[in-house]
Amino acid sequence: MSLSFSSSALVVLKKRYLKKDKNGRVIESPEKMLQRVADSVARADKDFDGTADIKALAAQFYDLMSKGWFIPNSPTLMNAGRRLGQLSACFVLPVEDSIESIFDSLKHTAMIHKSGGGTGFSFSRVRPANDKVLSTAGVSSGPISFMAVFDAATETVKQGGTRRGANMAILRVDHPDIEEFIACKDDPGFLQNFNISVGLTQEFMEALEKGGDYELVNPRTRNSVKTLNAPKIFDMIVNSAWQSGEPGIIFLDRINEANPTPALGEIEATNPCGEQPLLPYESCNLGSINLGKMAEGGTLDKNRLKAVIRTAVHFLDNVVEINKYPLKEIKEQTLATRKVGLGVMGFADLLIKLGVPYDSEEAVALAHDIMSLISEESKKASAQLGEARGNFPAYAGSIYDRPETPYMRNATTTTLAPTGSISIIANASSGIEPIFAVAYTRRVLDGEKLHEFHPLFEEMAKEQGFFTEDLAKNIALEGSIQEMTNIPKEVRRLFKTSHDISPDWHVRIQAAFQKYTDNAVSKTVNFPHTATREDVEKVFKLARETGCKGVTIYRDGSRDHQVLSVASRS
Ligand code: UDP
Incomplete structure (x- = not known):
């Protein structure tokens, strides 16, 4: 049975995905859009095999999307087979400690937003406010003031009318401006185009456990400038998150433990919704399997799921191949690691079909089962592609550079995206979230x-x-x-909604998926308005204990505006 588009899906598609003529009239049907995407992505096979049956492959890709079994991230749907041709959702750009670097990245950000991508940055290398500026003998204005510049540019570009610009700013917990950063979104009008996360380090986590102090380091001089009390800073983070939902936290040590290419450098930042840690100038293509469509007669059809995983990895690797990258550096870095991020949507729909409550041990066990299968099969598919097409160029020195894994086409294969828009298109519950409403x-x-x-x-x-x-x-x-x-x-x-599910079950489901995911998991832990600061603190600690790479919380009614809010269907 093919995907019958809901009225909400049609509204979204017409507004932002389908081709329009110069008068703004829609001139493409949703089916034609899927055909355009399938044809152009299939064509990449010709690069590797002159005799490849492109038509048959395009039919296979079309079938997967039209049944609503697998949908790639929005930029692929919007731009594949069109002049723009920019297909990635996620980018990370470097921000070094110089005006040149900061404003180069600002320009690159505008170019990426125009093409429908989202950008993440670490501002940790920027010298703190009131530090020395040698060339002018003046004083520096600090990371937060530069974030405001990126925010203003984003507001102006508005992603060419297709997507709202989205940014992530990360600051290491040992940056001298950390206190100002933690509280910078307490004012709801400031930095509306940013999500912010504090990058927690292992030293900080150890100091927190002992109730002790840790050192702040000036990134320009690398000198320790001050010590702060770790529990006091942690309380500040909890307090701001309780008040406004921000900042989130990410565990930099854990992200780097899982860095597949440590020889290329440390990972300092993620994309806007946090699910995709990337090196500077890296981009990543995402795609999601609709789990709700993987059940037949009350049971999960594992053979169907396996087949979809394999075709999806093939699809995503082809996307890396045909993508038109917005910048030479991005092309080079992305083609060195060829990261793709296969994930899921419709997990809550699947649970309902199987008669399993979201907040149950059975759901956690199912999350383990499903994600371990996706991990294993996607690695097998990537290894086969590696054998046929060659390994990702940065394979030497990567975690796969060992006799047991001689072939690997992609440095990562799995990511759990929020699927904010594509879940509306597929009429599925978003990502791994509980249902939004009954x-x-x-x-x-x-x-x-x-x-x-x-x-x-x-x-x-x-x-x-x-x-x-x-x-x-x-x-x-x-x-x-x-x-x-x-x-x-x-x-x-x-039929429990996100608000009916208690926070610890949100974290346990996130952790179950994270265990088998190369990259990270986009998930919001929902709290009722009455939740206390202690409740938030417990969840942050639970996320650390259960192996999550970070966590984002939202207390009902604490914020009117979110950069990318849970898909509202009303
Ligand atoms: N994203 C963006 N602008 C948007 C929505 C998403 O830049 O308006 C980027 C961002 O990096 C986010 C990623 O796309 O983390 C994936 O988001 P989502 O899964 O919601 O995208 P979809 O493919 O459903 O549009």
């Missing part, structure tokens, strides 16, 4: 309100005889069905 209110053009159910809930309500005309309206008003005793208990147990 019923939605949609405003149509003339202001009339329509009430719609989560499709699986509607099916169940009709089957089990508790469907009524008013039900959707009541649920949309209430937000949660957990207290609605007219709905059977087992159904309520299955």
Whole structure:
């Protein structure tokens, strides 16, 4: 059965994905868009094998996307087979401690945003505010002031009307301006085009455990300039996150333990939503398997899943091949490691189909099962491609440079993206998040309100005889069905939304997926408005204990504006 696009999917596609003529009229159907993408991505095979059956491969790619089984990241859908041809969602750019470097990166950021990509930066190398500027005998203005410049540029470029510019700023916890950084988004109007995360180091985590001090280092002189109390800084991070949802935290030590190419340097930053740690000038192509479509008759079809994984890795490697990179340095760095990020969406839909509650040991076990399979099969697929097409050029000195893994085409194969837009296109629950709502209110053009159910809930309500005309309206008003005793208990147990799931289960599911993911996991741990600072602190610590690479929290009602908020379907 092919993908039937929902009305929300059609709105999104028409607005931002489908080709338009010079008068702004849409001149491409969603099917034609998928055909365009399939054809252009399949064509890459010709580079390696003159006799490759491109038509058959394009049909295979088309089949996967049109069934809604696998969807690549938005820039691939928007730009493949078109003049722009920029297909990656994620970039990291270097910011060195000089005006030249900072403003080069600013220009490159504008170019990337224009093409639909998101950018991440570490500002840790920039000298602190009020430090010396030798050339002018003046004083420096510090990382946060430069972030404001990137923010203003982003606001102006607005990604050529297709995507809103998104940025990630990371500052190491041992940078002298860390206190100002932690609190910089307490003012909701400041840095609206940025997500921010504090880069926690192993030294800091050790000092935190002991309740002791750690040193701040000026990146220009590499001298220690001050000591701070680790628990005090941790409290500041917790307090700001509790207040505004930011900063998030990332564990730099853990990210670098998993760095597949340590010989190329340390990883200091991630893309805007945190799921993709990258070296400076690296970019990455993502794609997601829709798990909700991997179940048949109440069981997970592992053979189908395996087949989709293999074709998806082939697809993503071809994307690396045909991508038109916005900059020479980005092309070189990306082609050296050929990182791709295969992940999932529709995990919550799958759980409902299998009758498994999200907050249960069974769901955690399933997350382990699924992601270990994706990891294993995607590595096998990448190894086969490596044998046929050659290893990624930075293979020598990488973690794969050993006799057991003689071939590897891609330095990473797995990433769990938020799938904010492609999950709307595929009508799936986003990423590995719990369902967003059981019923939605949609405003149509003339202001009339329509009430719609989560499709699986509607099916169940009709089957089990508790469907009524008013039900959707009541649920949309209430937000949660957990207290609605007219709905059977087992159904309520299955249809818990992000807000109904307790924070520790959010973390445990994230950790289960992280265990088998080369890159990182995009996940927001939701808290009710009444949550305390101690609740937030517990989750940060749990994320560390359970092997996560970072964590982002959101307390209900604490922020009106998020850079990339959970897909709102109302
Ligand atoms: N991204 C971006 N602008 C957007 C949405 C996403 O730059 O408006 C980038 C960002 O790097 C993010 C990544 O795309 O981390 C993946 O986001 P998501 O999975 O939501 O993208 P989708 O493919 O669903 O559009």
